[in-house]
Amino acid sequence: MMQLSRMLAVWHRNFLVWRKLAAASMVGNFGDPFLYLLGLGYGLGMYIGEMSGIPYMAFLASGILCSSAMNTATFEATYSVFTRMTQQFTWEGMLATPLSIPDIVAGEMLWAGTKSLIAGTAIFIVAGLLGGIQSWDTAILALPVVLLTGLCFASLGLVVCMLSPSYDFFLYYFTLAVTPMFLFCGVFYPITTLPEPVQMFAQALPLTHAVDLIRPLLTELPLQAAWLHIGVLTAYSAGGYALAVRLARRRLLK
Amino acid sequence: MTNPVVSAKGLYKRFGEHVAVSGVDFDIPAGICFGILGPNGAGKTTLIRMLLGMAPLTSGEYTLFGESAGVAEQRQRVGVVPQMDNLDPDFSVSENLFVYASYFGLSRLQMQGKVNELLSFSELSGRSSSQVANLSGGMRRRLMIARALVNDPDVVVLDEPTTGLDPQARHIIWQRLRELKRSGKTLILTTHYMEEAEQLCDDIMILNQGRIIARGSPRILIGKHVEPEVVELRGEVSQPDVDALLGELNIDYEHVGDSWFCYLDDARPLLERCTGFPKLNFVHRPANLEDVFLKLTGRELSE
Numbered sequence A: 001m002m003q004l005s006r007m008l009a010v011w012h013r014n015f016l017v018w019r020k021l022a023a024a025s026m027v028g029n030f031g032d033p034f035l036y037l038l039g040l041g042y043g044l045g046m047y048i049g050e051m052s053g054i055p056y057m058a059f060l061a062s063g064i065l066c067s068s069a070m071n072t073a074t075f076e077a078t079y080s081v082f083t084r085m086t087q088q089f090t091w092e093g094m095l096a097t098p099l100s101i102p103d104i105v106a107g108e109m110l111w112a113g114t115k116s117l118i119a120g121t122a123i124f125i126v127a128g129l130l131g132g133i134q135s136w137d138t139a140i141l142a143l144p145v146v147l148l149t150g151l152c153f154a155s156l157g158l159v160v161c162m163l164s165p166s167y168d169f170f171l172y173y174f175t176l177a178v179t180p181m182f183l184f185c186g187v188f189y190p191i192t193t194l195p196e197p198v199q200m201f202a203q204a205l206p207l208t209h210a211v212d213l214i215r216p217l218l219t220e221l222p223l224q225a226a227w228l229h230i231g232v233l234t235a236y237s238a239g240g241y242a243l244a245v246r247l248a249r250r251r252l253l254k
Numbered sequence B: 001m002t003n004p005v006v007s008a009k010g011l012y013k014r015f016g017e018h019v020a021v022s023g024v025d026f027d028i029p030a031g032i033c034f035g036i037l038g039p040n041g042a043g044k045t046t047l048i049r050m051l052l053g054m055a056p057l058t059s060g061e062y063t064l065f066g067e068s069a070g071v072a073e074q075r076q077r078v079g080v081v082p083q084m085d086n087l088d089p090d091f092s093v094s095e096n097l098f099v100y101a102s103y104f105g106l107s108r109l110q111m112q113g114k115v116n117e118l119l120s121f122s123e124l125s126g127r128s129s130s131q132v133a134n135l136s137g138g139m140r141r142r143l144m145i146a147r148a149l150v151n152d153p154d155v156v157v158l159d160e161p162t163t164g165l166d167p168q169a170r171h172i173i174w175q176r177l178r179e180l181k182r183s184g185k186t187l188i189l190t191t192h193y194m195e196e197a198e199q200l201c202d203d204i205m206i207l208n209q210g211r212i213i214a215r216g217s218p219r220i221l222i223g224k225h226v227e228p229e230v231v232e233l234r235g236e237v238s239q240p241d242v243d244a245l246l247g248e249l250n251i252d253y254e255h256v257g258d259s260w261f262c263y264l265d266d267a268r269p270l271l272e273r274c275t276g277f278p279k280l281n282f283v284h285r286p287a288n289l290e291d292v293f294l295k296l297t298g299r300e301l302s303e
């Protein structure tokens, strides 16, 4: 059996579990962005008007699409994977079969990315309905970028998961990494409003690059340095994957 | 002679300073039921984990199917019933089998007939759509055995498959394991039940603190390590009473808990004396594997 089909076996296991509760999870996928975009996009948008020269609803919708990809993949790769690994011993069971650590980590990563894509597609539809999408000809390209963003944050979440002694540890990661990215990477306002040194720092964070790719695809803003952004997200994904595999080996194969 | 399925030479495993497996050598020929016995912490599970690639060796050689153990592809031909229950709680009984089979690259379509066959083999046909959380301990263990067979393995590794089960449940599992052996599979079994080892195993290795302290068939082990007859003494007696009772008979005995196990070639002189002690309960029986185990692994708790 090839590496690809082994990874897909892990992905498929998670998909089957998700499918049982898909209805409930879809309510959240559609409901949350709907409330966010309605509350902030319309409410705040009415007051702000335009941001970076586009309606605030369009500005915000593209930002929320990115932050949701980050949040969804991060939750899956931390809390859910941790549960499967340390509480349900699903990984232990898999390791007694031809699956190995790289297959399992890759399968989990692909699944977390898939969940980002599912959540992102829901937001995409809601944003479209609420007038958050300006350029329909390029908008559809945002979805593969959402998947890439999901893979990127999945790999980083998996690294944290492999280091984590308990569920409490994830709070550090959320407070020190995920929430700052949510607030400082251009989801709600352009990072050019930040002081120069903070901007430099934000440029090193993956969410900034996801926003810089996805916002121009959904709106009339020009797309710049696309390959740089794709490169950064890919590099984080690959580096995170390699590190997560190493840490998982160290943790589980004793 | 055919090549052994598993072979260990000078196998060591250390966890930090702690030596869990201390230079063991053994071969397991194909088609037998091989028992690994030993007190808690003896290194049984560690031997199994190393065989499956779940724990790296510290040193030595360990082969499975003639190649270094621990390669993912080898596990295509191995079934595992782990010591710790890891059934997938998110799935029903039959889904557990289908999903586990998918890890071996076996599709739902390919498995349809096989899953039904495994459900009836493990007497779970009526429970196929139950959630695993609702199964009894015996059913869960039977499902774990069924799950270990989805890939029709040549080698089945069972780490304490009957611990915590009632006698009926245990007898059902024994019967199934005998069927597996008849079908030509090699079984590697760890257990704390000597009766189980005696009934199922063709060859036994007794471990203590990571070392092999005895090896052979149940019959050979009993013949070699203990006298054929055993008198168990217990009741309102203490060590001085026992010393007085045994007197000059020069009997080899083990004191475990509140019992004294006396090993003899001929029990008659001791039995005669026992009848003179009113507060003493005594039982006369042939020696069994448990006697070997107690004698070799010592009377005290090893941990």
Ligand SMILES: Nc1ncnc2c1ncn2[C@@H]1O[C@H](COP(=O)(O)OP(=O)(O)OP(=O)(O)O)[C@@H](O)[C@H]1O
Binding pocket: A254, B015, B018, B019, B020, B038, B039, B040, B041, B042, B043, B044, B045, B046, B047, B083
């Ligand atoms: N991951 C680990 N880290 C440190 N020590 C370990 C680890 N796994 C096992 N050990 C130690 O290695 C020794 C052998 O453990 P092992 O689980 O192989 O014993 P066992 O014979 O299977 O015991 P039991 O009958 O209780 O299942 C024990 O002393 C145990 O504490």
Ligand SMILES: [Mg+2]
Binding pocket: B044, B045, B046, B083, B159
């Ligand atoms: Mg054990």
